[in-house]
Amino acid sequence: MTLPTRITVVALSETFDLAANMAEVADPRVHLVRPSEVEDPSLVTCALAWLPADDAFDAYPNMRMVSSIAAGVDSLIACPSLRDDIVVTRIRDEEQARMMAGFAAWHVVHHHRQMGTYINNQATQTWDRSFRADMASNVTVGVLGFGLMGRHTARALATMGYKVIGASRSGGEPEPEVELLSGDGAIAETAARSDILINLLPLTAQTRDILNAELFSTMPKGAVLVQLGRGEQLIEEDLLAALDSGQLSAASLDVFRLEPLPKDSPIWTHPKVVITPHKASDTTRSEVLRQLADNYEALVQGLTPPGAVNRGAGY
Numbered sequence: 001m002t003l004p005t006r007i008t009v010v011a012l013s014e015t016f017d018l019a020a021n022m023a024e025v026a027d028p029r030v031h032l033v034r035p036s037e038v039e040d041p042s043l044v045t046c047a048l049a050w051l052p053a054d055d056a057f058d059a060y061p062n063m064r065m066v067s068s069i070a071a072g073v074d075s076l077i078a079c080p081s082l083r084d085d086i087v088v089t090r091i092r093d094e095e096q097a098r099m100m101a102g103f104a105a106w107h108v109v110h111h112h113r114q115m116g117t118y119i120n121n122q123a124t125q126t127w128d129r130s131f132r133a134d135m136a137s138n139v140t141v142g143v144l145g146f147g148l149m150g151r152h153t154a155r156a157l158a159t160m161g162y163k164v165i166g167a168s169r170s171g172g173e174p175e176p177e178v179e180l181l182s183g184d185g186a187i188a189e190t191a192a193r194s195d196i197l198i199n200l201l202p203l204t205a206q207t208r209d210i211l212n213a214e215l216f217s218t219m220p221k222g223a224v225l226v227q228l229g230r231g232e233q234l235i236e237e238d239l240l241a242a243l244d245s246g247q248l249s250a251a252s253l254d255v256f257r258l259e260p261l262p263k264d265s266p267i268w269t270h271p272k273v274v275i276t277p278h279k280a281s282d283t284t285r286s287e288v289l290r291q292l293a294d295n296y297e298a299l300v301q302g303l304t305p306p307g308a309v310n311r312g313a314g315y
Contacts, residue, residue, distance in 0.1 A: 007031065007045070011047070012056045013051055015051045019032050022289065025286045027292075042060075048288070050068065056079060064085075064087060066086055068089070071093075072230065073314070074202070087305060090307050092307055093291075099281040101152040101156040104157070105156050107274070111226075140162070140194050142198065143166045144167045145168070145200035151175060158178050165193060187215075203314065213241065221246070221247060224251065231258070236256075239251060240267070243270065243273070252276070259278055
């Protein structure tokens, strides 16, 4: 079933022109406009948003649904003007999840096989074959968060031969060759057993600041952190201290508390850190519009949109 007419969707973002960003793609069911282009705000029932202003939803009394442009929804849920009756949806993209899995696997191999050493040796024309990597089956990789991204990542790493542990608050369906832990102690136990720890948790009240000195102290000496979740989950000072002490041997960071990462941040020049600019995975803009329209169609039919978020859980 399709909508009887095109739905007018207002683009809400305080940080960039979301409508311009989406201008090169189209879905026949969606008419995307800026707030300044809305003639009658009372007729607007759907929004596409990313980091909306605190008062972004005040102008739209009949708003029924807001879609994130990505898998993360923390900035939408935290928006003070988001009313309780507005359904929040997010993007669930299998292609994006596979992209995330490949990105995570690259970092696991980079650290496990010490690829950084070979890159440095190339710069000095040094031929050194003395390092012998342990077999993948002897390396335990923990995956914090076992949603779509986490499940694809764990599956890929298990296929590569690593010993994989997944941590999920709610459990869920088992994954072949993956040990799945659930419940309140799952994150701590996974970290304590992980030679390489990958964070893919959503940002919630429970996961904010969870990557901290206490957690790092429980990890095996010389373990590695691969941080792909949300920047607010990592206490950066604690990470630097753990790296300097040798408790952690390396870290890959794709997300940061402040983005872009400030030029004066010591993270930029730390020799044990690999930095990428929040590019672990992306969905396509056409997929964003397609899923928005599908979710809204389900909503107007009285169904639960497939991308609906449990606002209490935060994902």
